[in-house]
Amino acid sequence: MKSRHTARILLLVALILSLPASAHAYLDPGTGSYILQMLLAGILGALFALKMFWKRIIAFFKGLVSKKDKYAEH
Secondary structure: OHHHHHHHHHHHHHHHHHOOOOOOOOOOHHHHHHHHHHHHHHHHHHHHHHHHOHHHHHHHHHHHHHHHHHHHHO
16 A cells, blocks of 8 residues: 555656746747637537437436426326
8 A cells, every 4th residue: 555655656756847847838829719719619519519409408308307297196
């Protein structure tokens, strides 16, 4: 058990020492545009998937409600 703990600590120390203190990276205006584009694509993709499966989602929840009602009657 102690060797596992030691191995984890050594791995953590090695990881911390391998990371640079600062990157000094340059982000041009195209980077912000790309991030915005990916965000919008994710949102629109999720909305499209919701639209495609809307009837199945509604049917699933109606099935849950009808099962609750069926068991409540008994």
